Amino acid sequence: MTHCTQHTIALALKGVIDMALDTHLTEEQREAINTLASTPAYANESKLSIFRQLPWNKKLEYFREHFLVPVTAAAIIIALTTFLVVRFVSPDTRPALYAAVVDDALTTTGATNLQNELEEKFGVNVIIDDYFDMNKDGLTKLQTMLSNKQIDVIIAPHKVFKQLAGYGYLTNLESTVSKSDNTKLDSATVQLKGFSDADDDGLDSSGTGKGAAKSYGLKLSDAAGWTSIADSDHDALIGIATGTKNTSTAQRFIDWLYR
The missing domain is CATH 3.40.190.10 (Periplasmic binding protein-like II)
Incomplete structure (x- = not known):
């Protein structure tokens, strides 16, 4: 679910609850709803930017989820390309x-x-x-x-x-x-x-x-x-x-x- 969708749902939820239960919400409940309806902390930011801002104890999990597969694939492609180039430039020595x-x-x-x-x-x-x-x-x-x-x-x-x-x-x-x-x-x-x-x-x-x-x-x-x-x-x-x-x-x- 995107940040935009989450934000829209939260606002709609807040509006419905305010109309139906306006006189029965405590201050604490109102703060919770306001937090849910607020814009996500990292909305519209790139994954790399988010990764840089995360605390160290969250970086590893975020890296595994968003970067591990593409980084591994890129490493394999680079290694294979390097191998082929080396083989082409320096072929096996021909026996006499x-x-x-x-x-x-x-x-x-x-x-x-x-x-x-x-x-x-x-x-x-x-x-x-x-x-x-x-x-x-x-x-x-x-x-x-x-x-x-x-x-x-x-x-x-x-x-x-x-x-x-x-x-x-x-x-x-x-x-x-x-x-x-x-x-x-x-x-x-x-x-x-x-x-x-x-x-x-x-x-x-x-x-x-x-x-x-x-x-x-x-x-x-x-x-x-x-x-x-x-x-x-x-x-x-x-x-x-x-x-x-x-x-x-x-x-x-x-x-x-x-x-």
Whole structure:
């Protein structure tokens, strides 16, 4: 109920009582009615102004009733905005090498050990991620990370690797392999068909595996650094992911495997 409404009701009440019981009211009763009919102490003042004028023992209760919810909401909004700004201005540091290991081409223990060994050898941040299960959400995860240019190297069983090459997810290794001093890479190279984005492909026609055969993969069966890892898939292939900005580090990793 507003101060104005309270005041109106009080005046009406006073008028009715004065007319009906004018001769029967005591002085004390009249004072009580006058107090009820008087303008509230803080009428037409802002909540902040009222809060300032309240005695200390009343401030906490008034704050809880009128300010707690909006102040809490404002604090949450400010914190969230600050977090988003910080994340945008200072994104997480990109690892120097991110290798996606698909469909158990390497065990989790093997991936962890390889990651630690590479970080010690190269002196940079390395991630060997073996959580890409094509029977679950592995392909979706791979597609999302590739679109964000977060993957540098892909390792997968031969059949799956061929499928990924057909999707256009791997880079032609001719330039990197030919520039490498590691002669083992020449004999390890595998020709696979890539993705075709020819203009004559119909809207309902997929270009998967319709591209020219190129050097998209390397046989890891020839890589001593890979076959020496317990439970690694010796028939797996390795290639450099499309869109990587860490080609040099990816090439160092491959050369290290074929040492």
